[in-house]
Amino acid sequence: MELFREDGCLSDEGLHALTAGQLDELGRLEAAEHLAYCDKCTDRYTALLTADALADPPRDVRRTVMSTIWVRLMQSTYGRAAVAGVAAVLALTMWRTGALTFVTDHDSDLQALLPTVQVTLPEKQPPKLLPEKLGKPVTSRPGENIYTRVSSVLESLLNAAENIKS
Numbered sequence: 001m002e003l004f005r006e007d008g009c010l011s012d013e014g015l016h017a018l019t020a021g022q023l024d025e026l027g028r029l030e031a032a033e034h035l036a037y038c039d040k041c042t043d044r045y046t047a048l049l050t051a052d053a054l055a056d057p058p059r060d061v062r063r064t065v066m067s068t069i070w071v072r073l074m075q076s077t078y079g080r081a082a083v084a085g086v087a088a089v090l091a092l093t094m095w096r097t098g099a100l101t102f103v104t105d106h107d108s109d110l111q112a113l114l115p116t117v118q119v120t121l122p123e124k125q126p127p128k129l130l131p132e133k134l135g136k137p138v139t140s141r142p143g144e145n146i147y148t149r150v151s152s153v154l155e156s157l158l159n160a161a162e163n164i165k166s
Contacts, residue, residue: 003027010034010041019048 003014003023010018010031017023018031035042093099
């Protein structure tokens with residue numbers, strides 16, 4: 001019995017022997033290896049196992065599938081390029097302005113990074129709602145690191161905003 005035809009595909013009797021379990025171990029391995037890469041023989045083998053031919057799709061879906069794959073590939077590529085571009089611009093900006101040096105240097109002065117914050121309310125609101133520290137420049141205390149200074153500034157801004165709302 002010949003397992004393969006002259007063109008390299010499985011013969012009809014080789015496929016029948018495979019489905020009937022009449023092949024030895026080497027024959028099964030050779031047939032399995034061939035079925036792993038030959039779509040024609042895989043279709044024939046599947047048709048033998050299911051006892052009917054595979055149905056053709058009602059329309060050609062290759063273009064639809066390929067265009068969907070192309071669109072998703074481009075979205076992924078452009079999305080990654082945009083993120084990389086934004087990261088590069090942000091890194092260069094931080095490097096050129098010296099912000100990286102400031103962030104890594106804990107003994108730097110907070111005023112070098114943050115401008116003086118002065119918050120004033122419109123004249124329509126009564127002045128009794130203004131907190132005492134509102135409109136004064138931010139000052140740093142000796143011995144305190146940048147993280148506590150920034151958090152205290154943020155807390156004072158939040159408190160001022162809450163007082164304005166109430």
